[in-house]
Amino acid sequence: MKNISKKDAEKRIEDFFLDLKSKTPKQVKKIKALAMNKKISLKTKRKLFCKKCLTPYFGTEKIRIKNKMKSVECKNCGKINRWKIK
Numbered sequence: 314m315k316n317i318s319k320k321d322a323e324k325r326i327e328d329f330f331l332d333l334k335s336k337t338p339k340q341v342k343k344i345k346a347l348a349m350n351k352k353i354s355l356k357t358k359r360k361l362f363c364k365k366c367l368t369p370y371f372g373t374e375k376i377r378i379k380n381k382m383k384s385v386e387c388k389n390c391g392k393i394n395r396w397k398i399k
Contacts, residue, residue: 322351330358338367360385365392 317325329336329344341362348355362369368389375386378398386393 319351319353322347323353326353326355326358330361333361333369334371336369338362341367341369360394360396363387363390363392364394366390 326344326348329340345355345367347353360370363374366387366389368387370385370387373388375388377384377386381398383396383398384393385395
């Protein structure tokens with residue numbers, strides 16, 4: 314993983330997030346580690362999975378919006394992730 318270029322890493326990350334539904338938390342952890350190693354920002358892609366258990370959010374979340382905050386509760390681990398709405 315360390316011998317690939319930054320452009321190849323970006324391409325691998327883009328391809329990974331095209332089909333996130335079929336991915337496991339272990340695969341998400343590897344891609345996240347690759348992005349951190351190559352100093353690539355995931356930007357809005359980091360909101361597609363739980364911060365704690367790294368399970369992709371596709372039918373496994375509860376979304377609430379209140380006071381310009383978006384709260385997403387993971388049904389797998391119960392962690393509540395909050396983001397400001399612009």
